[in-house]
Amino acid sequence: MRMHRIAVAGLAVALATPGQAQTNRLAVAAEAMGATSLNSVAYTGSGFMFGFGQAFEPGERWPRFVQRSYNAAISYQTPGMRLTTVRAQGEHPPRGGAQQALAGEQRAVLVVSGKFAWQEGGAQAAPNSAAAGDRLRQVWASPHGVIKAAMANAGKVDGNTVTVTVEGREVKATLNAQNLVEKVSYLSTNDVVGDYPIEIAYTDYADFGGVKFPRHIVQTDDGHPTLDITVSDVKPNAPVALDVPANVQQAAAPQLRVTVDKLADGVWYFGTPNARNWAVEFGDHIVVVEGIGSEARSLAVIDEIKKVIPNKPIRYVINTHAHYDHAGGLRTYVAQGAIVVTHETNKPFFEKVWARPRTIAPDSLSKSPKPAVFETVSDKKVLTDGTKTIELYHMKGTSHNVANLIVYMPKEQLVFWGDGYNPPEGDNPRDAARTPEQSIDLYRIITSNNLDVKTIAPAHGSGAKPFDNLRKAIGLIPL
Ligand SMILES: [Zn+2]
Numbered sequence: 001m002r003m004h005r006i007a008v009a010g011l012a013v014a015l016a017t018p019g020q021a022q023t024n025r026l027a028v029a030a031e032a033m034g035a036t037s038l039n040s041v042a043y044t045g046s047g048f049m050f051g052f053g054q055a056f057e058p059g060e061r062w063p064r065f066v067q068r069s070y071n072a073a074i075s076y077q078t079p080g081m082r083l084t085t086v087r088a089q090g091e092h093p094p095r096g097g098a099q100q101a102l103a104g105e106q107r108a109v110l111v112v113s114g115k116f117a118w119q120e121g122g123a124q125a126a127p128n129s130a131a132a133g134d135r136l137r138q139v140w141a142s143p144h145g146v147i148k149a150a151m152a153n154a155g156k157v158d159g160n161t162v163t164v165t166v167e168g169r170e171v172k173a174t175l176n177a178q179n180l181v182e183k184v185s186y187l188s189t190n191d192v193v194g195d196y197p198i199e200i201a202y203t204d205y206a207d208f209g210g211v212k213f214p215r216h217i218v219q220t221d222d223g224h225p226t227l228d229i230t231v232s233d234v235k236p237n238a239p240v241a242l243d244v245p246a247n248v249q250q251a252a253a254p255q256l257r258v259t260v261d262k263l264a265d266g267v268w269y270f271g272t273p274n275a276r277n278w279a280v281e282f283g284d285h286i287v288v289v290e291g292i293g294s295e296a297r298s299l300a301v302i303d304e305i306k307k308v309i310p311n312k313p314i315r316y317v318i319n320t321h322a323h324y325d326h327a328g329g330l331r332t333y334v335a336q337g338a339i340v341v342t343h344e345t346n347k348p349f350f351e352k353v354w355a356r357p358r359t360i361a362p363d364s365l366s367k368s369p370k371p372a373v374f375e376t377v378s379d380k381k382v383l384t385d386g387t388k389t390i391e392l393y394h395m396k397g398t399s400h401n402v403a404n405l406i407v408y409m410p411k412e413q414l415v416f417w418g419d420g421y422n423p424p425e426g427d428n429p430r431d432a433a434r435t436p437e438q439s440i441d442l443y444r445i446i447t448s449n450n451l452d453v454k455t456i457a458p459a460h461g462s463g464a465k466p467f468d469n470l471r472k473a474i475g476l477i478p479l
Contacts, residue, residue, distance in 0.1 A: 025157045025175075026150055032179035034211035034236070035144040042073040042238035043213065045229040049087055051098025052221050053190065053324030057402045058349035061224045063096030065089065068105060070229050073240040074139055076148055080113035080242040081139050094399040094437060097323050097419055101399075101435040112136055113242040116249065127251035133167045134188070140166040143181045143202050143214060146173040169360070180205050180212055187360060188221070191294045191328030194358035194366070196222035208234035256300045260308060263464055264412035266388060268308050269457050270301045275325070276459055278416060279305045280409070283387045285315035288338065289407050289416050290459055291330030295363045298332035314338045316375070316383065318392065320418030321404040322346045326459065334372045335364040341383070343394060344376035345403035377405060393449050398441045406445055413454035417442060421470055422461035429469035430479065431461075439474045 030036050046069055050062035068086040075081070086107045094101040109120035112135035119126040140149040146162065149155065149171070155164035162173040166186075174183040185199040198221050202214035213234040219227040259271040266281035275297060278289035286309050291298060305314070317333035319342040320326055330340060331354065340350065350372065358366040375381075383390040389411060395404040400419050407416040420442035424431055431439070446453055457464040471477045 025179075026147060026155060026162065029162070029175055029179045029181070030147050030151060032212065033144055033147055033181065035147045038144050038211055038236055039077050040073070040075045040237055040240050041142075041144065041211070041213070042071070042235045042240065043231050044233040045070045045217070045231040047229040048090060048225070048227070049085070050224065050226045050228075051096060051100075052226050053192065054097035055224075055323075056096040056399070058322045058346055059352075060096075062221075062226060063091050063098055063100060065091075065098070065102070067227070067229065070227075072142075073238060074142055074145065075240040075242055076139070076145060078113055078240070078242050079136060079139050080111070080240065081135060082240060082242065083110045084108070085110075097400055099434060101437050103433060103435050106433070110135065111242065112139070113244050116244045118245065118248045125245040125248050127248045127254075129248075129251070130254070137167045137169065137171070137186065140164075141171055141184045141186065141198075141200060143184075144211075146171060146181055146184050178205075180214075189358070189360035190222075190324055191331070191361075191363070192322075192324045193222060193353040194356045195360050196356075209236050211236040256296060258300050258304045260304050261464065262308075263414055263455065263457055264409070266309075267409065267412060267414065268305070269464060270304055271463065272297055272300070274460055276457070276461075276463070277301065278407075278457070279309060279314075280388055280390060281309045281312065282315075283385045284312065286312050287383060287388075287390060288314055288317045288333060289390075290320055290326060290418065291317045291328075291333050291340075292326050292459055293329045295329060295332045298329035299364075301329075302332070302336070316341050318342070318390070318405070318407060319346065320407065320416075320459065321401040322349055323401060323418070326418045331363055331365040331372075335368065335370070339373045339375055341375045341377065341381070341392070343403035343405055344378050347374045347376050350374070391451075393445065393451075395441075395445045398438070398445070400438060400441070406442075406449075406451075408449075408451050408453070410452065413452055415446065415451060415453045415456055415458075415467075417458045419460065420458070421456075421473060422458065423456065423463065423465040423469060425462040428479075429465070429472040431473060436474050439470060443470060443474055443476070 047067050049065050049067040065087040071084040073082045086105050088105050089102040112132050115132050117128050117132040139145050149166050150162045150164040153164050155162050160175045171186040173181050176182040183201050187195050188198050201218045204215040205212045206215050215231045217229045261269040263269050268279050275293045277292050280287045317338045377392050379394050381392045391408045392405045395406050421439040453467045472479050
């Protein structure tokens with residue numbers, strides 16, 4: 001019966017006009033996949049996930065975590081998706097970032113429902129509607145989603161390749177000999193690397209109640225795996241809970257508010273949720289410590305810098321390491337004429353990725369290009385003009401990143417780092433989410449370089465704290 005149906009469809013293709021042939025190939029694929037009567041699907045799996053942008057060495061694979069469970073529930077009608085995941089430490093010993101070393105299991109619930117997106121798990125849903133486009137693209141990049149999107153939006157078929165525009169971006173699907181979707185690819189964007197490819201491979205198809213679904217899903221982001229899931233259960237047309245919480249519906253468009261704290265004479269600490277950096281006033285210029293976050297964050301911080309240090313140019317921006325959450329805002333400073341100070345290992349990486357196309361999200365540097373100027377650090381570097389002194393030390397032998405710097409101001413007894421210990425809110429110094437390995441590493445770097453520290457003011461966490469809080473966190477002083 002089945003052979004007969006396909007043979008008839010093949011005949012129709014041969015006789016049809018090109019437009020009809022495309023429609024027919026999509027219809028054949030929809031039939032083969034069981035997509036036509038599929039309004040929703042819930043699937044469960046486990047395997048591995050990986051921390052995008054958090055490699056131990058620039059350009060290396062992403063660090064691996066065990067994905068204890070991966071539960072996706074997709075509605076093609078709403079459209080929307082509820083993704084519930086649990087991850088645990090996967091690198092032994094720890095290698096790279098993404099909150100290693102995880103102390104236990106970490107659960108995340110990400111939801112998109114039409115134009116609304118949010119995260120669950122806290123006391124209240126956390127609105128994040130800026131993520132709606134990317135998450136809806138995930139819905140339409142699912143095996144059945146891409147066929148449905150192509151049928152509904154005049155997708156083009158060329159040989160085995162189906163092309164359709166989803167959420168403003170071209171998505172390509174490859175059909176195998178059985179007319180099942182074996183690969184979906186599209187471009188995404190990141191502030192560090194610009195445009196980069198996402199590819200999702202769907203293999204080892206099986207029948208689940210008349211619907212064909214892959215039992216193995218592997219996604220790569222910019223060439224390295226970010227997800228590798230073995231699917232154990234698939235429920236076609238399962239109900240999907242996508243009611244938008246009231247606080248998400250009513251949430252105003254987020255505004256980037258920058259807090260400004262004075263750490264010492266001529267040293268300011270700028271904070272946005274989960275990201276902090278410094279500006280230091282030298283005699284005739286400004287040194288920014290960490291181009292953390294994104295271009296949007298850098299522009300907001302630069303506005304505040306100009307208020308506290310008027311009429312001086314930003315001559316240097318120090319980068320602790322090349323993890324994308326720490327380097328995403330660097331290019332904005334380059335566009336404004338600042339020299340990048342980073343470990344020598346990072347220079348060729350930044351030069352390579354900053355030369356890549358930025359068609360999806362052009363930034364100020366891509367709109368008015370100029371070559372980035374670097375000053376590199378091997379073991380130690382001192383920036384001083386007699387009025388202010390900043391010392392940079394290579395953080396040797398840490399598991400977080402091979403080319404990581406710690407920033408120290410000897411007169412002010414202040415220290416800044418990118419990752420290692422994030423001061424928790426309040427007086428309790430213990431960071432419960434991670435094991436103390438990174439904090440102990442940090443303490444080793446500080447003591448082995450004989451840094452006389454009074455105050456820690458790092459890139460993440462709740463703000464400036466006494467150095468003793470770090471010593472308490474690793475058990476050197478009782479809590
Ligand atoms: Zn990092």
